[in-house]
Amino acid sequence: MTSTFRIGGEIGVGRLGFGAMQLPTRPGDARDASIAVARRAVELGVTLIDTAHMYGWGANEELLAEALYPYPDDLLIATKVGVAPPVPPNEATLNGRPEFLRDQVEQGLRRLRVERLDLLQLHRIDPETPLADQLGTLRDLQDEGKIGHIGLSEVTVAELEQARRIVDIASVQNRYNMLDREHEAVLDACTAAGIAFLPWRPVLPVASATAKEIAAVAAELNATEAQVGLAWLLDRSPVMLPIPGTSTLAHLEENVAAADLHLTEDQRTRLTDLATT
Template identity: 75%
Template sequence: MTSTTFRIGGDLEVRRLGFGAMHLPTEAGAAREAALAVARRAVELGVTLIDTAYLYGGGANEELLAEALYPYPDGLVITTKVGVARSGPQGEWQLDGRPAVLRSQVEQALRRLRVERIDLLQLHRIDPETPLADQLGTLRDLRAEGKIGRIGLSEITVAELDQARRIVAVASVQNRYNLLDREHEPVLMACERAGIAFLPWRPVAAGTSGAKAGIAAVAAEVGATATQVALAWLLDRSPVILPIPGTARVDHLEENLAATGFRLTPAQRAGLDRLHEPA
């Protein structure tokens, strides 16, 4: 039986199907009110892992989640990401893992989220211009200060994961991965061997017409939508996978979270596995 929970870092228990907040509108008005309602509904439906980042509106997404959910219910984990900043020549976004930038972004996230500690803090991308030891060393220092509980990485290779783990304990990895896009399969396998949470971003992909037909056929068999089949496949793929599908609509949110109610047969799973053509 597929487990519905996972302990990030071995001790932080969350429900495996989470919510990605990236798509929530933050500008004032009706769209923001709808976004607040989506975040609240996610928690009402049992979501205990919500993913955001400084990059999402320069912190506006973090502020939105705090407005919607603070004071936070027991067991809710809001993970955010740092390491991208408007530090380009014309103020454009670029990777920036300099220690002072990472420390400042964590301090700002604590204020915006209204917490004293971020249970899971992820490096949005490794900055190739800054030594990895400096980037992870800064996060390790912040963890020692009690401002971070656990450290994660995003969009990394197996080699980078190995290098990072020699510097600091890695609790999570967030790479692009879904039923039709398995470029990072080796990273997933490395995470599974080490018991590291794997948070696939873009967990649902439209795919080619042939793939759509294959997914639709399984969806018809189990009485689900194609999206639900894609999420059920992820949950069945590995016990360390924690999908974080995002949406700005309550009906889509409810559809996504209902994916936990579907079970794939071995034959259905095998058919879905074959839809992927290795690069």
């Protein structure tokens, strides 16, 4: 099992990343703790951090810039666009109109203090806007040097295939973990094509029906059940790049340590079979 992956065939990252969504951004002690967590992640060797315009409507991007700018040469901060903030009484909505995507990309560049977003993902496909218009806009921004690689989030195999006929897709970010494998076919398609797969919500509380088996493997490895879940993901496919999130240093260090766990064939089989039991 390799410990690194080249996104888009170019950007080398460690396969266990960090999801910044859970970091509090309001001024005060919680924000100071968030900055400490982001910095500690980089100290521990994390080279892939995931954020989005939607996370605090830009506040999460600003937090990462405050914590980490100027960025280490090997650090990739991936962000996402395509969701419009809520306008009471209405909730947040998908928006893939070209002018909206372009504006959010420009905002992301300013907030992250960069001239190019090396990995920009479409947070969701807007069903009200032709996909060719959404991805065409991102391709234009790519041609302008403002985007490096383009990714998608929460897509089906058919949507991925359609998108790849329009632009090169470097990553897919779908919900996936040891007990939630709804997007197994999407993962398989990414594996076959060499597309990075960033599972969001990579670790869930263990369901009672499966707790005993996961706890048994954890005991065998002298690890936590969450670490076992992350180790299983890393073992599942070479394109898998889990991005577990946390707002505490202890949990961060626990997550990062999961990259050093190695499952035996027996443990791998027992865990994989949980989804069918």
